[in-house]
Amino acid sequence: MGIQIAPSILSADFANLESEIGRIGNADLVHVDVMDYHFVPNLTLGLPVVEAILSRTDVPVDCHLMIDDPDRWAPAYAEVGAANVTFHAEAAAAPVRLAREIRRQGARAGVGLKPATPVEQFEDLLTEIDMLLVMTVEPGFGGQEFLDVCLPKIRKAREMVSRSGLDIWIQIDGGVSKETVERCADAGADVFVAGSAVYGAADAAAAVEDLRRLAEHASTLT
Ligand code: DX5
Ligand code: ZN
Numbered sequence: 001m002g003i004q005i006a007p008s009i010l011s012a013d014f015a016n017l018e019s020e021i022g023r024i025g026n027a028d029l030v031h032v033d034v035m036d037y038h039f040v041p042n043l044t045l046g047l048p049v050v051e052a053i054l055s056r057t058d059v060p061v062d063c064h065l066m067i068d069d070p071d072r073w074a075p076a077y078a079e080v081g082a083a084n085v086t087f088h089a090e091a092a093a094a095p096v097r098l099a100r101e102i103r104r105q106g107a108r109a110g111v112g113l114k115p116a117t118p119v120e121q122f123e124d125l126l127t128e129i130d131m132l133l134v135m136t137v138e139p140g141f142g143g144q145e146f147l148d149v150c151l152p153k154i155r156k157a158r159e160m161v162s163r164s165g166l167d168i169w170i171q172i173d174g175g176v177s178k179e180t181v182e183r184c185a186d187a188g189a190d191v192f193v194a195g196s197a198v199y200g201a202a203d204a205a206a207a208v209e210d211l212r213r214l215a216e217h218a219s220t221l222t
Helices: 014-022 047-054 070-079 095-104 120-128 148-164 181-187 204-218
Strands: 004-007 030-035 061-066 084-088 108-113 131-135 169-173 191-194
Touching: 004 030, 004 204, 014 047, 030 047, 047 061, 047 070, 061 070, 061 108, 070 084, 070 095, 084 095, 084 131, 095 108, 095 120, 108 120, 108 169, 120 148, 131 148, 148 169, 148 181, 181 191, 181 204, 191 204
Parallel strands: 004 191, 030 061, 061 084, 084 108, 108 131, 131 169, 169 191
Antiparallel strands: none
16 A cells, blocks of 8 residues: 555644645545543544544545444444544453454454554454554644654564565554654554644645655655
């Protein structure tokens, strides 16, 4: 699939979501952060708003569920038409069953890892998933500083995926900007979430292109 850029609407104007998503028509995915005040200390939006977004854009929707009990709530996001549904490893009771259910509903299944969660525990489950999300900040808020301490985990994830021979995307999320995107691409990430770096720019589409160009140039993937 190559390098993909996924602007996060967490940094968009929530009162004007349709036009805000229209600003990033050149993106590969639109990243939607669902937060529940429990898994993370913030609250954003849920299924009705995701459905509204799906009805107004052709860009595939990438749902990042930062919620407790994803076993109960995640499949519905796939059912309504999200392209990717990512749940957190720390919150899922039965990740294999959940990933299978998300796939059964027609979406790609992603597993998210907070900065302190090791990736190795998922090596045996790679056949069950389509994306690993390596968080590069503590989840919950946009505009945080990128955590360099997560770079070795991106490399480990890439090594695991390469060994498996499977088509599994490695997404990173948090603090991605023109200053940090290259080291993540060099470490093996291929899907780049960026909130403030895109929506904080006067020209959001140009910011997407800048990130894409830098990531493609630094990428070690063939
Ligand atoms: C944070 C969210 C991110 C957030 C990233 O928990 O998962 O998607 O929007 O924002 P930036 O790119 O500003 O760090
Ligand atoms: Zn996110």
